[in-house]
């Protein structure tokens with residue numbers, strides 16, 4: 001069975017027909033041609049498919065496209081303004097927080113989401129003080145970025161890049 | 168050896184050339200390449216470990232709207248060569264391991280392909296299977312050679328006498344687990360036939376090696392196979408040799424003429440179809456005197472291979488050259504089992520093979536009361552102990568000393584279980600690393616002058632995150648005597664001159680030597696100031712020093728480990744590695760490689776373990792929820808440093824390769840630190856909390 005949905009992806013409005021079984025990830029990649037989100041597991045276990053969905057980070061392989069009619073999606077590609085990179089992307093480059101790059105679009109979207117969550121004062125499992133503002137310490141960043149696996153082992157650089165992005 | 172290339176761009180740290188495309192997600196991996204109206208392929212796998220296919224019932228699958236073709240052993244075209252059993256897709260009704268491809272469905276959409284694959288009914292007459300690896304099996308056999316072409320067994324002096332005369336001896340068995348490479352990008356192939364030519368957008372560590380393998384199996388002239396792979400989402404060896412999915416994709420595309428076919432393996436399928444690191448059993452024997460000087464060293468290694476295709480992990484290779492000892496012996500034995508075909512995984516041989524011996528050294532050093540750093544220094548050989556060849560350079564001692572200094576080793580109290588902090592037992596440990604310098608023949612590079620002082624360099628090399636796009640351009644810049652920005656590099660396509668596979672940390676040695684030779688040829692032919700359009704090609708020259716020297720990189724890794732007093736939870740608090748890897752082409756990128764290797768070593772030490780259910784012959788934890796790789800929160804301070812090393816013999820750049828050495832020795836350093844923390848000696852990986860309770 002098919003359904004028709006409308007998505008706003010990286011600022012562009014798109015109407016598309018999708019199988020009701022189609023994940024948001026496959027709809028983005030196959031339907032919209034938004035190829036920045038990657039499929040590392042298709043099971044919500046790796047974070048490679050992370051985008052900002054209505055402003056918050058979300059893994060798109062566990063979302064059904066038909067359930068997100070009207071959604072606003074920002075991928076890693078949409079974070080950059082043409083040639084001008086988002087500060088987090090710039091920090092990833094400077095810190096060499098990537099190798100193969102396959103997890104990277106997801107890491108970058110997740111990082112932007114994390115910085116928003118920190119700024120909004122959302123606590124995590126490692127936040128000691130649940131009442132005050134939250135600081136972007138190494139431990140906070142590591143904890144919050146742990147839904148994004150990196151098989152190349154770029155974590156040390158990723159933590160540094162996210163902290164740079166917080167400045 | 169000629170003089171080393173004068174470093175101008177070498178040694179600098181330009182950012183990754185492909186970085187902007189990767190951080191924005193615009194780099195095109197195999198699954199991102201644009202093809203018009205592709206069909207989708209889904210594989211059906213055997214669910215028994217051994218047996219004979221009696222029926223593959225495809226009626227229901229075929230009847231589904233949108234299904235374009237279903238391939239089975241009954242209707243699949245015959246392949247030109249079925250000699251490589253791993254690649255002989257759908258050629259036989261025999262099932263040799265659980266997970267073997269038994270059918271393939273092509274459909275208009277992913278969803279339909281997957282649904283139809285689930286409708287294919289496979290009947291297999293099961294036969295008794297055996298997937299049990301043990302050093303006590305009576306059917307272990309000696310392979311002719313081990314991976315990389317090394318001898319199966321070696322022996323010098325007399326091991327028995329050496330042990331008998333040693334006041335301190337050790338005889339212990341260590342095991343490493345079954346590991347799956349799990350690059351983040353699942354193996355992906357898009358196949359397309361164009362007038363009898365086959366185009367493959369493939370995730371591969373070598374476009375030309377994939378071309379050769381597929382052409383042979385499919386019976387094609389290699390020039391009619393085009394493999395395109397500009398970016399690869401990690402490989403770690405799993406994309407170093409062709410695997411069956413690429414063949415099935417090509418067959419499926421032939422079944423639907425004019426339609427490109429896309430296949431991306433699922434994460435689960437990767438546990439049986441793309442190789443993995445065999446588990447190993449390592450019996451280590453060592454004997455030394457009261458000063459810790461080794462008189463005897465032996466490693467007898469047992470690993471598994473599949474019954475249909477042999478892969479012999481060279482586990483004992485590093486034992487042959489690490490430490491001096493007059494009496495020594497190494498052996499490799501294999502158990503041929505009904506298991507998927509094992510293959511390369513980051514530092515095959517060295518990675519598992521430096522676990523047992525490096526823990527053993529720690530045990531023996533403790534037994535004779537010598538500091539483990541000092542113990543290793545005392546057993547430093549003057550020449551390669553087995554071949555008698557001089558080392559082209561060997562700076563293990565410098566790594567150990569520099570690492571000890573940076574880590575703060577000198578204040579260490581060697582007593583185990585002596586330090587407790589807030590409910591955590593704290594310990595530190597050390598282990599050595601090594602990896603050979605290898606060079607793979609077969610590369611050709613073309614250089615064309617495109618304008619005053621500007622060059623186009625073409626070679627079918629690969630970048631799987633290793634940094635080739637950047638580092639090989641740096642080599643080219645210095646070889647041509649121009650700025651980094653004046654070189655345009657093209658890699659990752661069989662339309663470019665032939666290149667060897669990215670494996671064995673041989674990339675820069677092989678491709679770099681080739682590019683340097685091409686630059687020299689250009690100068691010879693056209694002088695210092697070539698005109699636009701001037702072009703040469705050159706192959707990789709021989710290295711006359713290759714046979715004369717033993718060439719290896721070395722390193723020393725230090726770990727701080729915390730084990731919780733009550734729960735046994737194990738955490739690595741700090742890792743520090745110092746390496747001697749020749750000249751470093753790009754410090755920014757090299758550090759990532761080394762730290763990445765160490766991180767994977769940490770993952771191997773504490774988390775990774777493909778658990779086999781022997782009743783059914785498969786890896787039960789076949790996804791990221793249960794096959795744990797280190798996450799960000801598992802990885803604390805990891806530092807990689809290097810010592811200055813000038814090696815005029817390895818290649819014109821003076822490099823040794825940095826892709827693999829980082830994972831070698833990490834697990835042993837962590838195990839040794841865990842012992843120091845707790846007094847418990849863990850000889851079986853992974854180091855899980857139950858060992859400490």
Ligand code: FES
Pocket residue numbers: 038039040041042043044045046047048049050059060061062
């Ligand atoms: S692909 Fe979505 S979490 Fe892995």
Ligand code: FES
Pocket residue numbers: 097098099100101102103104149150151152153154351400401632
């Ligand atoms: S950069 Fe390769 S998986 Fe993260």
